Every structure is written in C-alpha cells, then in structure tokens.
Amino acid sequence: MEPQIHLGYQAQLANFRLGYSRVGCALAVVLVLGGVALDQAFYPEQAGILGLARLLASGFLTLALIALFSPLAGRYVRAITLSWLTLPQIMISWMIYHTQGASSPYVFGLSLALYAAGIIMPIGFLQGIALGVFTCMVYIFACVAHASGGSDNASMLAGNSLFLLFSATISAGCTWFNERARLQLFQLQHEVSEKNLALQSTNQALAEIKGHMMQQEKMAALGTLAAGLLHEVNNPVNYSLMALNMAQMDKAVMASADLKESLADAKEGMQRVQGIVSDLKTFAYQKPGDDASRIFLFEKALKSALRLTGFELKGIEVTVDLPMDTHVRGDEPALIGVLINLLGNAALALQKSARAKPLIEVRAKRLDGRLQVAVRDNGTGISPANLQRVFEPFFTTRDVGKGLGLGLSVSYAIVHRHGGELRVASEDGAWTEFSFDLKLATDNA
Template identity: 35%
Template sequence: MADARPPPERPKGLDSLMPHLPMDGVDESTWVDVIQKMDEVYSQLISDEIELEKKNTELEQSQQFIFSVLSAMSDVLVVCDEHGRIEETNAALCELVGRSDEALRGALLFDLLADEASAERARSVLGHHEAPRRGEGLELMLLDAQGHAVSVDANCTPRVGPSGHRAGTVFVARPTAELKRAYHELRSAHEALKQAQQQLLHSEKMASLGRLVAGVAHELNNPISFVLGNVHALSRYSERLQRYLGALHGGASAHAMADLRQQLRIDALLADLPSLIEGTVEGATRTTDIVNGLKRFSAMDPEARSCVNLCEVVERAVHWVRKGQAVGFELNWQPGEPAWVIASGGQLQQVLMNLLQNALDAVAGAGIAPPRLWIELSRSPQRLSLSVRDNGPGIAPEHLSRLFDPFFTTKPVGKGTGLGLSISYGLVEQHGGQLSAANHPAGGAEFVLTLPRAPEPTPLAAPSVR
C-alpha cells in the first residue's frame, strides 16, 4: 500500500487577521461565513485526498492481481495494437522466446514468427475488422529461445478501445507439440486396451469352449463311428466287386459267373450300396456341422452386425450348453415367433451361454436336483427382453452390486475366471442393450437381457438357418 500523503495544511491566521481587516461596508458575520466556507473546502479537500489514496491502493492491488494472473498462465499471451506492435505479454511467452518483457514491448509480432505462412495468417487476423467476439483459431509457428520453430494453437480475440472500435488483438496460444504427443500416447493406450479387451473376450470364449469338449467329443463320436463302420463295409464290398469283375474280364463261363455272383452275394451288395453311401454322407455332414459350429463359436469375432433371430441364438446356446453338461437339466422355453435384433450372433450366443452356464453352476453348487431353467421372451414395440431364471439359492445381497465387476467370482479358485458376466455386460452395452440381475420373487436368480428390436427382414434378406 502507498504511503499516506499528509493532509493539506489548513490556512493559518484567518481568525487573527479578521480584526485587522478593513471592515468598511463588511460586517463581522460576513467574515465568519467566509471562514466557515474555507473550513468546509478544507474538510472536502481532506476527504477527497483520503478517497484518492483509497482508489490508488485498490488500483495497485488490481494491477498486482492482473500481473499475478498473467504470470500464472501456462498459455502464452500477446496483446498487439492494430499494426501488430506488442503492447503486453506474460511470463510464459518470455520464457518460450527467451526475451524479457521490456524487450518484447514495442516489437512487432511478426518478429516472433518462424515462417512466412504464419506471418500471413497473423496479418489476416489483424486486418479482419469484423472479427467475431468469440475469436478466431489458427495455428502459428513461433521461434523459441534456441531458434527452433514451435507449433502453437492460438485463439485471436479482438480488443475494443474506449471508442468502441477495434484497437488491437489478443493472442492466447498453447504449444501443441506436448498435446500431440499426449494424444498419440492416449491413442496408443486406447488401441492396446482394445486389443487386451479382445484377448480377454477370446480367452473367456475359449474357457467356455473347454467346458464343451467332453460333450462335443461324444457328439462327434456317434457320426464318426457310423462313417467308420460304413467305410469298412464299403471296403469289403470293394474287394468282392474287384473279384467278380476280375472273373468277368478273365473270360469265365456264364455258369461260373452265376455261381460266383451267388457266392459273393453281388445282388445284396448292390442293393446295400445306396444306403451305405447315404449313411456315410449323412454322418460326414453331421460331423461337418458340429465342427463348423465350434469354429464359429471359437473364432475371433469381427463384430459384424446383421439381422439375427434371437430365438435361434437361444436354441444354439441351449444346444451347446447341454453338450457340456454331465447332468441334464429341465428347460422351460417357448420360442414363439421370430424376434429380430441387429447384432453379432456369435457375441449374443456367448452372452447367453454364460448366463445359462452360471445358472446351472449356481444350482449345482447348492446341491439342488434336478436343475431347472426358465427362459422367457417378452416383446414391446421398441425392445425385446429375455429373462433367464434358475431354481438355485439366488444372489447374496452383498454380491448384487459387484456381480458385473471384472474378476469378481463366488466360485472356488480354479473354477471361474470372474470375466464371464463382466464381458457379457460389456457386449450387451455395445449392442445398445442392458443386462441386469435380481432375485426372483419365486426363488432363484434372474438375469434380464434387453435389446433394441429390429424390423422383420424381407424374405430375400432373411438369414439362412444353420
């Protein structure tokens, strides 16, 4: 705060002079009035002096505040007049260009720019008399203290003078090199996170696939055994046919050929061939279907979306879960009319298999027999809701809020990854839907999957059923 100035000295001797002043035509009361007025003027002068000191102190504090704000700014600040001459700077600019505030004041803005393109852009902004109040953005190249070009992203705002006309421009700029580096690092981290998410998704899918191995092995064993038996029979038939044809081409008599035909049972062989070939083709086709189903489920999903019948996805999920179960379960499920959604069929199948398998594990862990599952589909004009309910013990209240957290599991060590429900929750969200869990009033846990409903596809566009 500035030192208080001494109040103006009060005129002295007025009272003492009064009796010695000529009194011709002026009475004493007039002089008293004059002295009172002089006292009032003196008092007003003292008051004005105090108010001036107060305003001066406030002005100094405001200047200190503005200076502290400018010094604290990490962005560089340049205030120019209409000709581009620098009027004000801040500490960030001085540090960047390696020049003091005194050296910068009065210099031209163009002296700080690294190339002619930046100078042209700056001239264009300075000459824009109708610049918007919110400012204009442009990229400039400044020369730093070492003489290197530094890219800055500047916002240029017009500065209006007392007359209301544009008096100059305020440049507030931020070096973009650090921002670009941070952006690239963030982008790289995001790509790494996406790859890790895909790996987790595929790992969980492989864990689910591992549970199906025993059931699939039994499923494959039947058609393969059937094909193998048919191939052995065809091999024996081939030997008999070769023997018969060898005798025929060897010139054997008709009587000998008739005896050989009866001995080799050629007629029965020929009658059996169509059924053997048909059975072999059927077994091979069945094996191909099983293998293709496993390949579709285990392959890395490209997240392609198409019109999918949710009822068919449920049927496939139930089929594969049954194959992986050593003990059967009762299922209450009425698919009804097709329920169309725009989705990735493989990802929805993984979600439903996770829900079904978790329900069966919960029932088995509680020792309840037989396991029962209820699957119900409800429809509204905009949404489809699929609920999966079991006859298990339900979900503990303290677990409800953590059910979809990554790596959270209530299963024993080695029995669960804690990723199934978390991944399912994320997949459903990616499809614009919701996945929730609660305890059903009739007992057991209930998971509800809600998805946006898609219009029924035209017959030509309807996907084939596999």
C-alpha cells in the first residue's frame, strides 16, 4: 500500500508544483517590475540603472515562465522553479552592491523572498535550504564587494547576515512542514477514496441482498396465501368437477347441444382453477420431500422436457451441450417442470421476434460440485424495466388470458428448494438467458 501511496503522491505533487510554480513565476515578474516605485523612493538618482536591472531580471523570469509551459516542464519543474527563485535574489544582491551595501534597505527584499518561497512555493526541504544558503552567500558577497570599493559597516553586515540566516532557517522549516502536511492530506484523500470504493461495493452487495430477501418474502407471502387457499378452494373444485361429470352423462344434457357446450365450458373453467391451485402448491409446501435428494440423470429430464414442449418448439433449432455425466440430486418431476417453463418462454419469445434462424441453446457444465445449467434464446429479450420483475408472482408480459405470471415464480421456488438460484440475463431485442444450478450426485465429481 505504501509504494502505491508514494507513487500517487509524487504524481499529484508534480502537478501541484507545476501549477504553483507558474503562478509564482508570473507574480515574481509583476513584483520585480513593480519594485520600480521603491527605487524611486529610496534611490531616485539611480532609478534608471536599477530599473534596467529589474527589466533584465523580469526578462529571465519570463523565459522561465515560458519553460514552465513547455512539454518537459513536468519532468524538470523542480530545477526550473529553483532557478527562477534565485533570479530575484541575484537582482536584489546586485542592487545592494550598487547602492549602500550592508546599509541598503533592499536586504529586506531578500528576506521577504525567502519567506514567500518557504511558505507559498511548493519546494522541498533540501531546495529550501539550498535557496537560503545561496541567498546568504550572494548577500555577503555583494556587501564585501561594495566595502572593497569604499567603506562599509561590519556590524551591519553581521546583523543582516544573521537576520537572513534566521529567515532562511524559518523558510526551510516551513517547506518541511508544508511537505508533511501535503503528504498527510494526500494520504487522507487516498484513504477516503478507498473507503468510498469499499462503501460503494458494500452498498451494491446490500442492494443485491435486499433484492434477494424481497424475492424470498414474496415467495413466503404467496406460500402462506396458497396454504390457506388450498383447503378452501381444492375441495369445492373437486366437488364441482364430479357434479359436472355426472351432469354431462344426463340424457337431457346429451340431447341438448347448448347444455352440453355450457357444461363443457364450465368443466374447462374448473380444470383451469384446479391447475392454478396445483401451481400454488409449490409455494405452500417448499420443504423437500422424499424425492428432493433422489439421484437422477439430468440429460434424461431434459429430453422429457423437450418432448413435452415439442409442439411449441416446432421450427426452432435447439442445441444441447452437456457434460458426459449429468447425474444430479433433486425432484426430477419438479425440475422437468422448470425446464418446460423455460423452454416454453423461450419459444414464445422466438415467435414474437420472428427470427430468420430461431435458436435455443441448452448448456450445462460441472463446477464446484454443482451442475450449472443455462437456457438461452435469440428472441425478443427482456426490457430493463421488466428484468427485475420477471420472478414476481402474477407478473406477466403476455396478453390477457394467456398467462397468470406464475411460471417463473414457481420455477424460482423449485430451484431455491434445491439449494440453487434461478438467474436471468438479457439484452433487450437480442437474447435472454436463464440459468440455475443443481447439486451433483457425488461431491468429488
């Protein structure tokens, strides 16, 4: 983690230094030229020569500013920054030499430049020390050179040199503390960024868990509802079917076409109610029975499902890709029902899409002690708005009277009862794939 933080910090610091160096260099150009007012106030008789020195220094600073905008500025920003920081110090030291030496008030300009470099500019600790030592050296050199041409105050030179040394020490200390503060700030930003990423991942996981729990709650609620309805509805339905069967055998009914048709319609309606009750039993009794862990051949179950849906799959190419051994544990009739439902839905989607080459792919593979099964079609796909609702009880996109929306809900409950999960993936207008997994007959398979 530390090397990553270090590399990230260095990259961020390089951009930080470059931006501040550009601003600082531009400000230095303005301040150097603006110092003409000081020349007029302190040494009006030498304002011309001092102004030329300022103009020359500002010219070099402008070249440094241009270099800071060059393609290589990012790589050499430290060297360029330290170079232009020395330019005002050289200019001021020359002014000190040209005016009054140690008695010149321009010594305060050197001190202010050191403070500005240490507090504002993003230079390193060693760079701060180097700038302070350089400033003290050029100041002493300027004062000594001035004294050699006449007289100078030794005590003033010593005092100002000590003052500059203090300023250089404070400037270097500021650069050290600023460097530490920037590193700590970056580490804090790095930690916050990592925690935000972890939080996003956690929120996504929680959202998935919430959706799964909501689905389970819906299944449990429907199971409770179904359990209450079974005894209340199933017996009257059976009585009604028996009565209808007896009525159909009556001579008067057989002699009347209208009565015969009416009783046939009534019987068909009651049989449909009976089918609904049968589907609801899946939710009412979700505990595994004696056949829940029986070993059977999935390939055989798939063939049965394909035979039972043969009429619906007419004209559709069905490809099957299974491993050599497909022995699994579970309730074979219930899982055949799941396959029938998935194949029937795929066939309906292909009919709606009117593909030139309708195709259903059934694939399975052995993975981590389970058989992973997928049923994919190149039909109409499922819209994103409906994708999260396909397993909801009574949700259907079929026309009125052509489906109750219980097929996928029943299949979901059956797969869940077998310790797996029925999943769906789709691209609207292109394809749909339902997948689930079953426990293999042997753990080491």
